Amino acid sequence: MSNLNDLTALALPSGSRLEADETENRLSLSLDGQSLVQLRLSRDPELKVQREEGGHLDTSAVWAACYWLFARDPACQRLVWQLDEAPTEALLSGLLIPTQTAGHFRCERTLFWQLPQPWRVQSMTCSYPQQMVISDGKRHPLRPIKPRGEVYRRFDARLGMWISLRTVDIDADLARFNRWQNSARVASFWQEEGSLEQHREYLSKLEADPHTLMLIGSFDDQPFAYFEAYWAKEDRIAPFYDAGDYDRGIHMLVGEENHRGPHKVASWLSALVHYLFIDEPRTQRVVAEPRADNAKMIGYMQDQRFFREKEFDFPHKRAALMALGRERFFDRCELV
Structure with a gap:
């Protein structure tokens, strides 16, 4: 470092x-x-x-x-x-x-650090206008069209490396995603092992879903991780806490072994949260729901100021609700 x-x-x-x-x-x-x-x-x-x-x-x-x-x-x-x-x-x-x-x-x-330029690559001069709509029985703001390509880039002075986020290109990223999901370490938490065609179907479904944005994280332009950023109000997590209209949630997967470790997590997790907060200034909270027994990931998130609010039961897992508010993230913000 x-x-x-x-x-x-x-x-x-x-x-x-x-x-x-x-x-x-x-x-x-x-x-x-x-x-x-x-x-x-x-x-x-x-x-x-x-x-x-x-x-x-x-x-x-x-x-x-x-x-x-x-x-x-x-x-x-x-x-x-x-x-x-x-x-x-x-x-x-x-x-x-x-x-x-x-x-x-x-x-x-x-x-x-709340000013979007120059970190947010695809920046608008104002927020997307608000109109409340109902989809699948859930009332939420109309969401903007999802971006394509690189959305965030910042030089991490501590690591001496670029950290960047771009949207998933299914054709270009499918084999990489398949390899990551079929690794024993990732599969133990994601439980999404499968064939190329199964993973193409998985990614295609999310690409068509307006409430989820799929991202590839890179260090020095070398992909190492897959993230899903979702609008919490329309997600399965909404019934388990008082979700705000612009709350975002995250799913996280580090696929490359050489980019594991607490110093790398500190870089990419803070970058991911930073992007979500500057992408929409009305977002007040970023949440996650790792498995409750994933002590290592929960510890990493707590190191980045996430708070473990409670545990709850999804149909497929016992989850920990991790939350980080805008004010808490930017107060004494440690980005460099």
């Missing part, structure tokens, strides 16, 4: 590279070798940021500096910017918040 104390550059999903030269009192940022901004830093009692030469800063430079400083120090919860004038876009988006002191604006870590 990479040491954040040695961090000198961060890769962006756009392909650009943010490079930094930082001292105790100075921060110089460059983007793709071109100087972006020169800043003065003051660290008593909290981190204050000021442009070296004063004048106007655009939103992209403010965002880049916030990203660098938050990634560089996961314990940093707030930056105070001293600016003659804050960029309008930064104020409208919540990147910067006015304070009671003239010329002082704060950037909160908990707000920064």
Whole structure:
């Protein structure tokens, strides 16, 4: 794993590279070798940021500096910017918040990581409009058309690797999915062993289901995991807890043995939850229902701040209801 104390550059999903030269009192940022901004830093009692030469800063430079400083120090919860004038876009988006002191604006870590760009690859400028509908006897919001292709990408500075999510391509992913499901370790929990044709039927059914999104997780563009993200209100889990209209649920499968372990789980599970929260700002909770005896997975989820609310009985298993609220996830958010 990479040491954040040695961090000198961060890769962006756009392909650009943010490079930094930082001292105790100075921060110089460059983007793709071109100087972006020169800043003065003051660290008593909290981190204050000021442009070296004063004048106007655009939103992209403010965002880049916030990203660098938050990634560089996961314990940093707030930056105070001293600016003659804050960029309008930064104020409208919540990147910067006015304070009671003239010329002082704060950037909160908990707000920064809720901004969808640039992590959410297929981003809309506003939420999908709400219309309540009834399907299969369940009343829920009309769901948007499911995306296709890559939906999330972020460089994990701790691992020194890209973590990304894309939608399943049945033809391209079928053999991989079949191999994963037929491994003894996965089969012991998923119980979905079968032939290629059985798995094609399984995936095709979910592809046609508007309440479930199938995702492939990759490290450095190498697929290692399969995830299902579903709208809880329309799912079999809904009768077992007070499901919100925009709650999302997850099923998780790590197929490649070389990507197992707590440090990898911390990366992909936080990325998956992050994607679901920034994909729909009305989502207040992400839930899961692993088998109640899957102590290892439950422990990993608790490490990522999921709360074990209760146990309950599905027809096919005794399950633990694991839940993580938006406020809890973003409060002192540990993404880098």
